Each structure stands twice: as structure tokens, then as C-alpha cells.
Amino acid sequence: MAIDFEALEQANERFQAYDRKINLKDTKQSIREKHQTSQRYREVFLPAGERSFSLHATEFTTSKSALSLGRNKSAKKGSASAAPKLLIEEVIQRENDLRPIRFLEIGLLAARSIGRVRVVDTFTNQEGDGTGFLIAPGLLMTNWHVLKSLEIAEASSVIFDDEDGLNGDPKDTKSFRLLPRNLYLADEKLDYAIVEVSPRTNSGVSLSQFGYLRLFEQTGKLDPQIRQAANIIQHPSGGPKKISVRDNYFLPILPNAHDPERTVNSLYYGADTLKGSSGSPVCNDQWYVVALHRGGVPETKMVKGKRIVVRLDGTPAQENDPEHLIRYIANEGTRVSRIYESLRKKQTKSKHAANALSRMLAVSSNPELGPLDLRSSPILIPGGASASGGGAEEITRRKLDDYRNAKGYKPTFLGPSFRIGLPRYTSELKRELAPLRDAEKHLLDYDNYSLAINRERRTAFFVAANVDGSKLWKTDVDGDRPTRPAWSYDPRMLEEYQPDDEIFSNTIARGHLYKREDATWGKDKEAINRADRHSFTITNATPMISGFNNVEWGDLEDLVTKELKGGRKLSYFAGPVFRSSDPYYYELTSFSGPSGNRRTGMRIPLSFWKIVAWIEGGNLKAAGFILQQSDELKAHGTIEEIDFGNYKKRRIKEIEDRTVICFSRKWHTFSFFQVAL
Secondary structure, eight states: OOOOOHHHHHHHHHHHHHHHTTTTTHHHHHHHHHHHHHHHHIIIOHHHHHHHHHHHHHHHHHHHHHHHTTTHHHTOSGGGGGGGHHHHHHTTSOOOOOOHHHHHHOOHHHTTTEEEEEEEOOSSSOOHHHHHHHETTTTTEEEESOSSHHHHHHHHHEEEEEOOOOTBBOOHHHEEEEEETTTTTEEEETTTTEEEEEEEEOOOOOOGGOOBBOOOOOOOOOOOOOOBEEEEEEEEEOSSEOOOOOBBBBOOOOOOOOOOOOOOOEEEEOOOOOOOTTEEEEOOTTOOOOEEEEEEEEEEEEEETTTBBBBBOOOOOOOOOGGGGGGEEEEEEHHHHHHHHHHHHHHOOOOOHHHHHHHHHHHSGGGOOOOOOGGOOOOOOOOOOOOOGTTTGGGGOOOOOGGGTTOOOOOOTTTTSSOOOOEOHHHHHHBBBOOTSSSSSSSSEEETTTEEETTTTEEEEEEEEEEEGGGGOOOOHOOOOOOOOOOOOOOTTTTGGOOOOOOOOSSSEEEESHHHHOOOSSHHHHHHHHHHHHHHGGGGGEEEEEHHHHHHHHHHHHHHHHHHHHOOEEEEEEEEETTTTTTTTTGTTOHHHHOGGOOOOOOOSSSSEEEEEEEEEEEEEEEEEESSSSSSOOOSOOSOOOOOOOOOOBOHHHHHHHHEEEEGGGGGOOGGGOOOO
């Protein structure tokens, strides 16, 4: 393919404009601006664990007294007492290049959100394949020159896991169609495109398992006072995924004081990239995305009064030259903050721009959320508890008054003609029910839901919940959700019957049986806040492997929540399937205690069930599901009424057989349940 000289010349012109402005003499305003940005970087975007280390490194490189730390001023050169000075000058002679090991771990998680954009060859678009990355649930970002139009996007796809595994063999790739009819927008000047992605592959693989990289509008992700590396994960030449992490430093950041009109929209950096790398995220050392990679800046020289692109050997480039012969002086990426500015301008005239902006901001409002969605994480081998994942340090004990007058589940919630009673207990199940304190009752009522606990398994037999979609907390209307409540034991029941909070960690999650987003509804904010707290009672939590909680179970929950956002009312029941073969928690860990204690404590259910009921066309409808923690969900069956995607519906009788919980006999007459297993 012929070299696009016009695009290369434009890239050089942008760089020349940047170069002229960056070489302006610093004013007091620009110096103050750099200082403020540097402070913002250290306070907001630099993890707490690295702040003190960064400060010490700066002290070593800037303070003469620090360089002589531990050295006798009268010591002769070469003496033993002079060693500390030589060591410091040798090790920290430039910016600190030492990184915590988690830099690699986070980079691997970030890489999951990055895919190869497969572009169908057309006469109108000959750019070939590019790179793209997920920026919010269902949203992909790449370059305009990769997806120049809705029609090109409609014929294209994004492929994840196009990379080599640990043994060097290629992984199984997952291809997702693009859905530009749902959402597509692009900007030629800033060279970005945003497009909707199908939630599943044709074989039923969920997009959500790949997470997303958050785009933060706030500036300060790069410190203008220190040299920092650009980390770029990409698909060079349309091939397998690769990463560029070494000797790739950002050029100086242009202060706004030098560019008050904000005509320079790019960051510049040195990095190894090739054709196909277009659309890659450019990340800082904390893996925050700072720019969208768009291409290289060629070297030029003046020939007969005209600026021309040159080859590696310094001679003028010709139209039929391959791109690898061009001499490049830098790489260019569009700044994330400039993309946000563009979207804000477009949102008044473009529904797609407004939609994209809303979805991006919904997941990127607070930098403390971190650079990536942790659903990027694959399922891990269960390990020990940790405070950060929800250990005992987070548990609290609310007072009895906080649960007073809780109405619990309402059987007639969907209407007086559609009474759906609570499950009935068999005589076998009754013996396993955990009682309330000083009472013969077994049912725990909360705002909008009720549950009963298995005293032996210390987990709910079931949760019965009502949800009014018209009264849900909606972030686009009500603003950010209230601060996430702490988990609490229920004072109405002995704690020995409630889940053992010590087992929960980053790996074994507290799986909400009644999802927080469904629970937070009510007549006013006070009622919603109380319902929110009630949903964070430990009795509502069940042990779920984090990957399952976030992907298979989480995706089914999201389908239900999607229906609720339209104002629909639903009632649903959910719980674990208890089996004698369920593993004990200590069997799944590197337990160092007495061997006899490995088969004590809580067990981890391997299966969960859910039944959703709603009114459709004046009739009561319901659908049941059984999900396995140990297996990835496959695509099954067809869908009707509420769109449950590729989840296979189950007969209510099958759920009864597995749980020993009985539901209303009239439910068995619904033709809706006559689905082949």
C-alpha cells in the first residue's frame, strides 16, 4: 500500500507546533501549573505505597546533602566511607526506574481489555487491522483511521486473547462483532472512534470477562517534573499482542500556559510501534491510560522550500517506499482529556456521543477506582483472606434499631391477583433452619427482601426479593451512589449461624444474593439508603469465586437489572445448591493447621439457582436458572419475553429437586417452564 504522505506531513506539522510551544521560556504561571500537576499526580494517581519511595528518590537526586548521606566530608576518594555516595550516584543517576512487582501483574490484567480490531478489506478503507481497547462495559475505542465509518465498523470485529500463552502456544481467540447501529462516533481531527461491542460471541463467551480500562478526564496522570515511560500494549502488524515497556519516555508535557487555546491535542513519546498498533492505549507506570496512540511522527527536511518526509538514510521518501524505511522521530497519541472535551461538544447534537460520555463517566468518576476494571482478572486459585478483599477488618455490627419495622418480601408485590408466596420448607429442611435470637421464627426480614439461613452451612437457603424499577437509584438522575456501606452481622441472629467473614478475600467474594443495584430502591433517599445498608448484611452474602461472581452470576444479574431500568417490577428468588460434595474452604487453601481441621468450617457451594418472576401481557411469567461455579456458561436455547441472552432456562421442578425447597404448585402449570433440559 502506498505511503499516505499527507497524513505523515500533518503529523509532522502537529509536532512542529508542539515543539515551538514547548521551547517557550517558562513563566511563573507555567511553573506553578507544573507544580500543581505534579502534586495532583502524587496525591491522586500515584499509589500510596509508592509515594514515599518516589519522594526519597527525588531527595537523592536533588539534594547535595542527601548525596553525602553517611559519608564523612573529610573522607578521601575511594575510601570505604565514600561508598554510599558512589552507590547512590550509580543507582539513582536518572529518574527512578524501579517498579513494584505488581506493575507486571496489573499490566497483565490491563492487557485483557485490549484486542485486535479486524477490519474487512474494502476500497474505502485500506488501513488493515488495528488495535482497540474496552473503555466501559460494551464500549471499544480505537482510531478514526481504523474505523472511518459506520459501514466499515459494521463489517468489522474485535478479537481478544490473540496472544501466546505461557508455553508459547497461541491461545484460543474470542471474536466479538461490533454494533455501530447501537453506538458509533468518530472524530477525524483527534483520530478517535468509539463503537458498541456485542456482549457475547456466537458461542456464548461473555465480553464482561475482559473488563475495561478506565479513561479519567482529570489531568495529572503524568508528572511534568520527572521523566516517565510510556507503556503500550498493541497488535503490531495485525499480529499477536505485544507490549512496549522499555526506554519509551514521554517528551515534555506542554503546560496550558504555553497553549491557552489548547491547539496541541497530543502527547509525544518514544516507543516501538508498527502498523496495526494504531488504537492502542498509551499508559503511564500506574497503568492509567493517558493517550490514544495514533501513529508516528516522521522526520522531515526542507528541500527547495518544501518540507518533505525522509528515509532512514536521510534521502527523500518516495511514494512506493515501504513504511519501515521512513525515519520517525517520535510517536503521537491523542490526550484523553482532549477526547473528553470533544465528546462534551458533540453530546448536544449526537445521541451516540452523549451515550458514550455517560457510560465512560459512570465508570471513571473517581481515580481511586484504579486504572482498570478488576473483572479483567481471571478466576484465581482460592487463597487466604485479606483485608483489602473483605476480611474481618471490614465487618461491623449494626444496632437492632437499624432493622426495626423491616417489611421484608411481599407476596403480592406484582399485584393482588399474582400472589407469589415464600418457598415452603420440607421436614428435612426445617431441621436445618437457623433460629432468630429468643424466638422460634426463622425468617429474617429486611427492606425489600427476606431470607432464611441454613444453620449448618451458615449460608442462606434462599433470598426472596422485590424490585420496583421505577423507584431504583439511577446514577444519571440521582448522581453517584452513596458511599458503599460496610458489611454487618445481623443482631437478630447468633453470629455462629451467619457466614464466617474470615473466609472472604479477593478470591472468595461476598456474593450478593440480592444485588445492591436491585436493592437500592424506595420512596425517598432515606428509604433507599436504609435498603442499601440492609443489602450489606452478611446473611445476604454467599461464598462465590470472584471470577464467577463478576462474570457468570454478575452477567445474569445485569440482565435482570437492565429490565428494571425500564421501570419494570420483578420478584426473584436466589440461593445456593447445597451438596455433600461441596468442598470445605480450607481444602481449597494452603491450610497450615492440623490436617483434621481441613474438613471443618464453611463449605463453598459449587452451584447457584435463581428464579425471576414478572408480569407480561397480563400474565405471570417466570424463568429459572442453575449456574455452576466450576464451569463456564455455554450458549443454550432461545429467548422469549425478557431477554436472558444465552442463559439456559430450567424447570422450577429441577430447582426444587436440587434444593429441597418447594414453590407454589401452580407455577408448574406454566407452559413457560416446559423447556427441554
